[in-house]
Amino acid sequence: xxxxxxxxxxxxxxxxxxxxxxxxxxxxxxxxxxxxxxxxxxxxxxxxxxxxxxxxxxxxxxxxxxxxxxxxxxxxxxxxxxxxxxxxxxxxxxxxxxxxxxxxxxxxxxxxx
Amino acid sequence: xxxxxxxxxxxxxxxxxxxxxxxxxxxxxxxxxxxxxxxxxxxxxxxxxxxxxxxxxxxxxxxxxxxxxxxxxxxxxxxxxxxxxxxxxxxxxxxxxxxxxxxxxxxxxxxxx
Numbered sequence: 088x089x090x091x092x093x094x095x096x097x098x099x100x101x102x103x104x105x106x107x108x109x110x111x112x113x114x115x116x117x118x119x120x121x122x123x124x125x126x127x128x129x130x131x132x133x134x135x136x137x138x139x140x141x142x143x144x145x146x147x148x149x150x151x152x153x154x155x156x157x158x159x160x161x162x163x164x165x166x167x168x169x170x171x172x173x174x175x176x177x178x179x180x181x182x183x184x185x186x187x188x189x190x191x192x193x194x195x196x197x198x199x200x
Numbered sequence: 201x202x203x204x205x206x207x208x209x210x211x212x213x214x215x216x217x218x219x220x221x222x223x224x225x226x227x228x229x230x231x232x233x234x235x236x237x238x239x240x241x242x243x244x245x246x247x248x249x250x251x252x253x254x255x256x257x258x259x260x261x262x263x264x265x266x267x268x269x270x271x272x273x274x275x276x277x278x279x280x281x282x283x284x285x286x287x288x289x290x291x292x293x294x295x296x297x298x299x300x301x302x303x304x305x306x307x308x309x310x311x312x313x
Contacts, residue, residue, distance in 0.1 A: 091243075100284055127208075129289065129305035130244075138286065145300055185294060188234070189301070191243035 089114045091192035093178050095105060108163045108195050112177035116179045120145070120159040120189070121153065127181040130177070136161055137184065153190045168199040202227045204284040206290045206304030211282055215283055221275040221307045223264075233257075233273040238306070244289060247275075263276035268302050280311045 091112045100106055112119065120135040122145075132145030136155040145188075150172055152164040165172060175196050178187040203226045213219060225233065232251040235246040248257030253268035262277045273290060290304040 122291045123302075127305065130303040132300055135301075154287075184301070187231075187293070188246045188249065189236075189244075191236075191245065 088188070091178055091180055093176075093192035093195050095140065095195060096193065097196050099200065101126050101200050102169055103167050106165050106168060106189050106197075108165075108176060108178075108197070110161045110163065110192060111159050111180075112161075112180040113159065114180060114182070114192070115158065115180050117158070117185045117189070118187075118189075119155065120179045121151070121161070121163050122177045123147065124177060124194075125174050133163070133176075139182035153166065168197075173197060194200050201298070202231065202292055202294070203303045204290050204292050204302050204304040206218070207307055208305050208308060210251075212307040213309070215311055215313050216279045216284055217275040217311075219259040219275070219280045221286075221288055221290075221309070223273045223275065223304060225271050225290075225292050225302075226274065227271075227292055227294075227297070229294065231292045231294055233264070234293065235264055235273070235275050236289040236303075237293055238289065240286070247288070282311045282313055285311045287310055 094109045121133040122130040131147045134153040136142045176191040181187040181189045205224045207222045232247045235247040237246045238246045248259040248265035250257040258267045264275045286304045289306045292302045
């Protein structure tokens with residue numbers, strides 16, 4: 088089954104404790120992206136990757152890191168989480184960026200205390 | 201730059217009512233336009249899309265027409281059901297040159313029996 092998977096689905100952590108949210112897709116997609124969803128703000132893009140070893144900042148990259156060492160995986164790293172990073176996070180992938188549908192993971196709800 | 205404006209709601213309708221959710225955009229080049237739907241507790245999934253002016257996207261009784269002259273992509277459905285209760289996102293993806301993916305803020309729809 089074609090899908091985007093994220094882990095963990097729920098995470099409660101404390102300020103400053105490094106964490107990684109994994110994202111994996113099995114569709115051989117070139118393009119992957121991370122979004123955060125906050126009430127009243129909709130989806131905002133954090134980082135995106137056009138292909139392996141190619142990443143770039145989205146609209147809200149501060150406090151986040153990503154890597155793209157393999158085509159299928161695109162982890163999101165919070166080196167020192169803060170309470171303002173409490174949010175619902177979505178990973179998405181598509182076959183290229185131009186005019187193509189994005190496939191979304193189920194989301195990761197992160198709470199930083 | 202690119203931007204998407206969308207009525208924010210929430211919208212509450214009775215079953216079998218007519219639905220319109222307005223979406224307008226600003227874009228350089230020739231973007232593709234999408235409507236995504238997010239059911240409670242799930243990630244976003246594509247509802248319909250249109251890739252050029254005057255195209256009509258349709259799916260599950262929903263329709264939207266790409267109107268370049270009014271820079272609009274309004275979502276419509278003739279008779280909503282309780283199962284249509286969800287959040288609807290209008291999105292813009294670049295055409296000939298890369299730019300960030302832009303989502304509208306989302307419109308929450310509740311359909312009551």
